Amino acid sequence: MVFIPLLMLMTHKKLERLHHRLLVSPCVLVGTMVDGRENFMVLADVMHFQYSPMHFAISCGKNHHTTRGIQEHGAFSVSVPSVEMLELVDYCGLVSGANQDKSLLFEVFQASIAGAPLVRDAPITTACKVVQEVDIGGANYLFLGEVLEVHVMERCITKRKPDLKKCKPFLISNDNTYRLVGDKVGDAYREGMVLKRTRTGPSSSNGN
Numbered sequence: 001m002v003f004i005p006l007l008m009l010m011t012h013k014k015l016e017r018l019h020h021r022l023l024v025s026p027c028v029l030v031g032t033m034v035d036g037r038e039n040f041m042v043l044a045d046v047m048h049f050q051y052s053p054m055h056f057a058i059s060c061g062k063n064h065h066t067t068r069g070i071q072e073h074g075a076f077s078v079s080v081p082s083v084e085m086l087e088l089v090d091y092c093g094l095v096s097g098a099n100q101d102k103s104l105l106f107e108v109f110q111a112s113i114a115g116a117p118l119v120r121d122a123p124i125t126t127a128c129k130v131v132q133e134v135d136i137g138g139a140n141y142l143f144l145g146e147v148l149e150v151h152v153m154e155r156c157i158t159k160r161k162p163d164l165k166k167c168k169p170f171l172i173s174n175d176n177t178y179r180l181v182g183d184k185v186g187d188a189y190r191e192g193m194v195l196k197r198t199r200t201g202p203s204s205s206n207g208n
């Protein structure tokens with residue numbers, strides 16, 4: 001039997017730095033047009049901020065071919081690929097459009113805005129207009145984009161919403177492995193309700 005001192009189970013170790021990411025991030029495909037051709041890269045540093053109108057923030061290496069396209073058109077697409085697309089998606093992270101033509105990897109359709117090729121095979125594909133480019137002096141630009149269009153595959157919709165089980169997105173973890181999304185463990189805005197009532201009383205509300 002392995003003996004682990006109780007103290008070791010509870011203490012934290014200070015690391016020099018985080019390796020890549022805080023455990024997991026979603027994998028998306030960012031699409032652009034560069035020199036008249038579609039180009040796609042895989043990107044994990046994506047978040048939405050502000051829901052109405054919805055905006056995305058994406059962090060893109062300054063030297064990426066994609067970055068040239070985004071700056072050229074002030075637009076990009078963000079698509080959520082399904083696990084069936086994993087090999088092609090990983091390929092988009094291994095090679096640069098500067099050296100290899102990635103324009104024929106995916107069937108695309110046009111958004112109302114130029115420079116944001118939408119991916120037909122992706123369960124969710126969106127077109128964004130750049131509203132701001134942020135440079136804090138590192139290796140990446142942060143592009144803030146307003147989401148102008150959202151397209152969801154009909155077969156991936158349940159009750160008028162994209163259905164996680166049908167979309168089958170995947171994550172990238174801090175050990176550089178791709179992962180499926182795990183089991184449901186609770187309902188947001190419900191699991192803390194009893195605590196909220198017992199600790200703050202029935203009348204208090206924060207609006208949620």
Ligand SMILES: Cc1cc2nc3c(=O)[nH]c(=O)nc-3n(C[C@H](O)[C@H](O)[C@H](O)COP(=O)(O)O)c2cc1C
Binds near residue numbers: 045059061063096
């Ligand atoms: C799983 C994965 C996640 C990635 N996430 C990012 C990211 O968030 N930002 C970034 O700039 N590059 C990221 N990359 C690297 C780019 O996808 C890669 O450099 C790509 O070849 C750039 O293509 P481009 O030069 O055609 O734009 C990631 C790569 C992989 C495999």
